[in-house]
Amino acid sequence: MGKIDDACREIVNKVDGSIACGVVDLESGMLLGIHNTAQYTQTLNEIVAAATMDLFRGSNIGRIEQMVRAHRGLSENGEHYFQEIHVTSAHNYHFAKTLKDGRAVVMLVTKKTTNIGMGWAMLKSVLPTLEPLLP
Numbered sequence: 001m002g003k004i005d006d007a008c009r010e011i012v013n014k015v016d017g018s019i020a021c022g023v024v025d026l027e028s029g030m031l032l033g034i035h036n037t038a039q040y041t042q043t044l045n046e047i048v049a050a051a052t053m054d055l056f057r058g059s060n061i062g063r064i065e066q067m068v069r070a071h072r073g074l075s076e077n078g079e080h081y082f083q084e085i086h087v088t089s090a091h092n093y094h095f096a097k098t099l100k101d102g103r104a105v106v107m108l109v110t111k112k113t114t115n116i117g118m119g120w121a122m123l124k125s126v127l128p129t130l131e132p133l134l135p
Contacts, residue, residue, distance in 0.1 A: 004033025007130045011106075012037060015122040017114035019092065022049060023099070023106050023134065029053045032104065032134065052096060052107045056082050086116070095119050099131050106130060 008021040012035050020036030022045065031049040040048075055061070057080065065081050080102050087094040093116060095108040108123050 003133045004130070005035055007126065007133055008033050008035035008106075010129070011035075011108060011123065011126050014126065015108065015110060015114065015119055017111040017119075018108060019111060020048075020109040021106065022052070023104055023130070024049045024052050025104050025135075026053060026057050026098070027103055036109075048107070048109075052105055055085050055087075055096060056080065056098065056102075056105055086120075088112075093119060095123050097123060097127070099127065100134050104134050 004023055008023065011021040012018040019038050020034065020040065022034035022036075023032040024030070025032050029050060031045060034045050036045070061080075061082065065079065066076060068081065069076060069079075080098075083098050083102070085094075085096045087096075091112060093110045093112060093114055095110070096105050098105050106123065106127070108119065110119055
């Protein structure tokens, strides 16, 4: 995990108000790398990875994708539609963006003091460095 962890650390250090950044393999659900300033436990990190996986590949998401294809009269090809997701929770912003043609996702968690546009811009600015590190 070393280089991906380092890339996650770079993202956390670049984005004002960052708390954590992690990368999840969307085929296996495995956490590929993480850095956080909140000292989350490994169990909490894995639960967040699983929740991130559900946002992009959960069974309800798959059903929505199938229904949209059926509604449009398209043949079933298993294509995944969601590429970016922004979630606002009680205390944080969660920015998630797919990588490697949808095979992985990077999740950035920040305080609500972070400017949303700046959070997206900074996250996207480090993708060219992060993406080549992924399997």
